[in-house]
Amino acid sequence: MKxxxxxxxxRFVNxxxxxVIIIKGVCTKKQAFDKxxxxxxxxAIYLRK
Structure with a gap:
């Protein structure tokens, strides 16, 4: 089950x-890194809001 x-x-910074790169439509930070x-x-490093 999904x-x-x-x-x-x-939001990541290259x-x-x-x-600034914005990755949309992913659930976890790991999925965003994979993208x-x-x-x-x-x-790239993750930007906290």
Whole structure:
């Protein structure tokens, strides 16, 4: 059974060019990191609101 979750927006800062990246539609921070890795961004840090 799939767990229903509220999709969150996670804000990351790309350390290479200081751009803010917003990842939408993921539940956990880990999923957001996985999405970033798929895009080829591996040195972003999470921004707390």
């Amino acid at each position: 767990k229903i979750c509220k999709s969150n927006n996670f 350390l290479r060019n200081d751009k 970033l890795k798929k895009r080829g961004i591996d040195d």
